[in-house]
Amino acid sequence: MPTSNELSDEALMAAYVAGDKAAFAKLFARNAPRVVRLFARDLGGRDEVQDLVQQTFLHLHRARKDFRPDARLRPWLFTIALNLKRQHFRRLGRRPEASLDADDAREPVAATGDPEADIHDAQLRAALDRLPEGQREVIILHWFEGLSFREISTAVNAGVSAVKVRAHRGYEKLRTLMAESRPGGAPPAAARGGNR
Amino acid sequence: MSAHTPPTSESESIVDLCDAVRDSFRTSAALSPALSEHVAGCPLCSAVTQANLPTVALPAADALQPPSLAGERGARAWLREQPTRVRLAMATGLAIAIPVFWLLGAPRADLGVYPLARLSLDLGLLLAPIALMFPLVFRPLHRRAVPQWVGAVLVFSALVATVVLVTMPAAHWAHPASQLGVGDDRNARAFGCFLTGAGSAGPLLVGLWMLSRRGQPLWRLGAVAATLAGMVGGLSVFLHCPLTSPAHLVLGHATVMLPFVALALLSRSRA
Numbered sequence: 001m002p003t004s005n006e007l008s009d010e011a012l013m014a015a016y017v018a019g020d021k022a023a024f025a026k027l028f029a030r031n032a033p034r035v036v037r038l039f040a041r042d043l044g045g046r047d048e049v050q051d052l053v054q055q056t057f058l059h060l061h062r063a064r065k066d067f068r069p070d071a072r073l074r075p076w077l078f079t080i081a082l083n084l085k086r087q088h089f090r091r092l093g094r095r096p097e098a099s100l101d102a103d104d105a106r107e108p109v110a111a112t113g114d115p116e117a118d119i120h121d122a123q124l125r126a127a128l129d130r131l132p133e134g135q136r137e138v139i140i141l142h143w144f145e146g147l148s149f150r151e152i153s154t155a156v157n158a159g160v161s162a163v164k165v166r167a168h169r170g171y172e173k174l175r176t177l178m179a180e181s182r183p184g185g186a187p188p189a190a191a192r193g194g195n196r
Numbered sequence: 197m198s199a200h201t202p203p204t205s206e207s208e209s210i211v212d213l214c215d216a217v218r219d220s221f222r223t224s225a226a227l228s229p230a231l232s233e234h235v236a237g238c239p240l241c242s243a244v245t246q247a248n249l250p251t252v253a254l255p256a257a258d259a260l261q262p263p264s265l266a267g268e269r270g271a272r273a274w275l276r277e278q279p280t281r282v283r284l285a286m287a288t289g290l291a292i293a294i295p296v297f298w299l300l301g302a303p304r305a306d307l308g309v310y311p312l313a314r315l316s317l318d319l320g321l322l323l324a325p326i327a328l329m330f331p332l333v334f335r336p337l338h339r340r341a342v343p344q345w346v347g348a349v350l351v352f353s354a355l356v357a358t359v360v361l362v363t364m365p366a367a368h369w370a371h372p373a374s375q376l377g378v379g380d381d382r383n384a385r386a387f388g389c390f391l392t393g394a395g396s397a398g399p400l401l402v403g404l405w406m407l408s409r410r411g412q413p414l415w416r417l418g419a420v421a422a423t424l425a426g427m428v429g430g431l432s433v434f435l436h437c438p439l440t441s442p443a444h445l446v447l448g449h450a451t452v453m454l455p456f457v458a459l460a461l462l463s464r465s466r467a
Contacts, residue, residue, distance in 0.1 A: 024262065024265075025262055028260070028262040029260075032262070033260070036260065047403075050261075053260065054261075054262075054263040055263070057262055057263050058263045058265075058411075059337050059338075059409060061263070061265060061268065061277070062268070062276055062277050063277075063280075063336055063337065063338055063407045063409060064277070064340060065277060065278065066279050066280050066336055067338075076338050077338075079337070079338050079339065080337045080338050080342055082340070083337050083339070083340065083341045086341060087341075090344070095325070113293065114249050120250065121250070124249065124250070132320045142218060143218065143222065143244075143247075143249050146218075146219070146222065148212075148215045149214060149215060156340060157338070157339065157340035162416045164214070164240055167240060167244075168239060168240040168243050171240070171243035171244050171246075171247045172243045174247050174249075175276070176246045178247070178248065
């Protein structure tokens with residue numbers, strides 16, 4: 001029998017719906033960092049981020065009886081988070097993309113401590129902010145949050161094909177924008193990681 | 197295949213291969229021969245590999261606190277945690293019960309002489325926006341939100357329907373009760389209808405608030421919910437009041453919407 005640490009998100013959610021209160025804390029511990037990262041990319045204040053994370057999980061609690069046993073939890077949770085983020089920006093009266101001036105107030109995309117990587121990070125953030133919202137959302141969910149195309153299609157309520165088209169256009173545009181942001185528009189350096 | 201046309205096959209194997217390529221690159225793992233072959237023929241995966249994106253560290257979890265569920269007690273908490281289909285059924289039941297209360301308890305006296313075609317038109321103008329607004333009000337947050345303009349169009353349509361309903365020529369003058377409210381008693385009768393309509397809409401508004409999962413105060417329930425409640429109030433007074441004078445309908449029936457339109461505007465204002 002698997003321990004609670006080995007249980008899938010869906011099994012934990014099923015346990016929570018069935019009344020196991022401890023499952024909620026486990027779901028939070030496992031998924032809150034991903035939700036933080038989703039919000040931190042767009043929001044400046046740590047308090048704002050924390051507040052939205054709490055709201056996301058409060059909604060998960062309130063909507064738990066809507067969760068279908070055959071559904072995947074992560075796209076379900078990310079749809080809640082994305083909707084709350086949109087509502088938040090609607091209340092503030094601005095687009096999700098923050099201005100570049102606010103870059104230093106936001107969480108880095110990749111915390112490396114390496115100055116060169118930080119420059120790359122700032123360029124990446126600027127490039128992401130210039131993508132159309134639909135493409136940007138798909139790339140964030142696909143690359144940074146690691147959702148599968150099928151999970152993303154659930155989260156953004158679009159077909160897998162449409163999501164792949166958005167991803168393809170977004171990655172292409174991102175590459176172009178990143179190349180333009182380098183001095184002299186130099187081609188990208190060798191990819192990090194060394195396997196390709 | 198053009199540069200912007202990635203393979204769109206819905207077959208599981210292709211989709212899974214694309215995800216596997218992404219996973220390999222995110223974790224700096226070596227690509228298997230099968231994945232390398234896939235990348236060579238897949239524009240999307242080529243774009244992913246050429247984007248040169250960094251791997252990502254997750255923030256520490258120990259600094260995060262789960263939300264307190266201490267406030268999730270009582271009748272409202274119980275209602276809003278019911279499945280969406282149950283909450284929708286409860287709200288629909290309430291929205292049906294209120295007009296039916298008037299229809300059965302104190303129906304308009306002129307129903308027997310009201311032209312059928314006009315009755316169908318009037319009921320259609322009232323019921324269509326109500327039927328369209330319910331699914332929007334109860335769209336759960338775990339489904340992607342519909343664009344904001346959809347709600348705005350529904351609210352606008354409901355207001356147009358109300359204006360059309362009260363500004364059309366009188367449906368008939370064939371019943372003595374329908375001829376009232378055009379003399380000295382105009383304001384008093386109009387005020388009575390306003391109270392009837394607004395009083396009928398109020399319980400539905402409270403019901404929608406009790407069933408809402410968002411936890412906002414009643415006055416920020418939302419433009420569509422407020423308009424929906426106002427329309428049910430308008431339907432209630434339509435089923436109860438036999439007066440057909442357009443002046444009475446404007447003063448006594450259309451004004452039922454006013455407090456709810458005000459609520460709708462308040463809901464749309466920024467916090």
